[in-house]
Amino acid sequence: MSNPRRPRRQQQRAIDTRQRILDTAGALFVRDGYEGTSVGDLIAAARTSKGAFYRHFPGGKADVATAIMRDTLTMEGLREQRFMLQEVVDIGMILAYRISHENALQAALKLSFHSNAPETYGTPWPDWIVFNRGQLAEARRRGELKPFVDVAEQAHQIAGNWAGTVLISNTVDRHLGHVEARISRMYRNLVTAIAVPDLLPELDLSVDRGRHLYTAFLEGPAEPADQGEPADQGEPADAEEGDPE
Template sequence: MSNPRRPRRRQQRAIDTRQRILDTAGALFVADSYEGTSISDLITAARTSKGAFYRHFPGGKLEVATAIMENTLTMDGLVEQRIMLQEVVDIGMILAHRISHESALQAALMLSFHSSAPETYGTPWPDWIVFNAGQLTEARRRGELKPFVDPEQQAHQIAGGWAGVVLISNTLDRHLGNVEERVSRMYRNLVTAIAVPEVLPELDLSVNRGRYLYTAFLEGTPAPDRSHGETAEEPPE
C-alpha cells in the first residue's frame, strides 16, 4: 500500500530546498555581490546538488536573482487600518523590520539598483511606487492629506527616501541594526509635512511598529491594537 504522506513530504522537501537556495543566494549576494557569486558557490553553501539546483532554477543564477526580486515586495503583515496614512507608514516599517533580518531582502535592495536590473531580473520599485500612490490617493479622498500633496510624486519620494535611508545606514554603520529607528524618523517627518493636523495624534510611528505587525502575521494572530498613536505602551519582552 502506498504511503499518502510520502508525496507531501517530497513536496515539502522541494519547497524547503528552493527556499534554502534563495536564502543562501541572498546571503552570498550581499557578502560577495551577484557577480562575485558562482553557481558552484551557491550549490555548496546551500547544501544541495547540481541537479536539484537546476530543477528549481533551470535558468541558473539569473533565475535565482529574478525569484528574489519577485518575492521582495509583499504585503505580508499589512492589515487594514482606520486611517490610510497608517497603512502607508506600516508597509514601510514592516519592510524596514524585515530587511534588518532577511538577507534575501537585503540582496534584493542591492540588486534593484544595478543598472541592468529592469531588463534582467526586474526591480520592485515601480510596483511599490504604484502601491503607495494608490494608498495616498485614498488618503486624500478621506481628507487625511494637505491640499498640496500629489500622490504620485509623493509615492516616488517615499520609495527614494526609504531606499536612501536603508542604503546609507548600511554603508555608514556596516549593519542594519539602526534602520527601523531611522525609517521611523523618516515617516515621522513625512506625515508631519503632508498630513492634516488632526490625523497626526492618531498615527502609530513607533520604532517597533513593523516588528509587531510582521510577528503577528507570522504567528497567525491579530495584529496588536496600536490605533491611538505612538503613546501606546510597549508590550513587555
C-alpha cells in the first residue's frame, strides 16, 4: 500500500532543496560575483546533485539569478498606513533591514547592476520606480506633497538614492551594519524636502522601523492548511535514486 504522506514529504524536500540552492547562490554571488560563480560551484556548495539542480533551474545559473530577483525583492512586510508617505518610507526601511541580514537580497542588489542584467535575468528597478510613482501619486491626491514635487522624477530618485546609499555604505564600511541608519537619514531628508510641513511630526522615521515591520510580518498568523486538497501525486521526488541531498 502506498504511503499518502510520501508525496508531501517529497514536495517539501523539493521546496527545501530549491531554497538551499538560492541561499547558497546568494552567498556565492555576493562573494564571487555572477561571472565568478559556476553551476558546479552552486551544486557543490548547496550539497545537491546535478539532476536535482537542473530540475529546479533548467536554464542554469541565469535561472537561479532570475529566481533571486523575483523571490527576494518583494513588498513583504508593508502595511497600510494612515499616510501614504509613511508607506513610501516603510518599504525602503524594510528592504534596508532585510539587505543587512539576507545574502540573497544582497546578491539581488549586486546582480541588478550587472551590465547585462536586463537581458540575462532582469532587474527590479523599473518595477520599483513604477511602485514609487503610484505611492507618490496617491500621496499627492491626499495632499501630502508640496506643490512643486514632480512625482515621476521623485519616484526615480528614491530608487537611485536608496541603491546608492546601500552600495556606498557597503563599500566604505565593508559591511552593512550602518545601512539602516543611513537609509533612515535619507528618508528624513526626502520627506523634509517634499512633504507638507504639518505631516512631518506624524511620520515614523526611526532606524528600527524596517525591523519592526518585517519581524511582525514574519511572526504573523500562518494561514491554515487546506485539509481538503489532496497531495499532488504527480510531483516528482527532488532527488533521483542515489542523488546526494
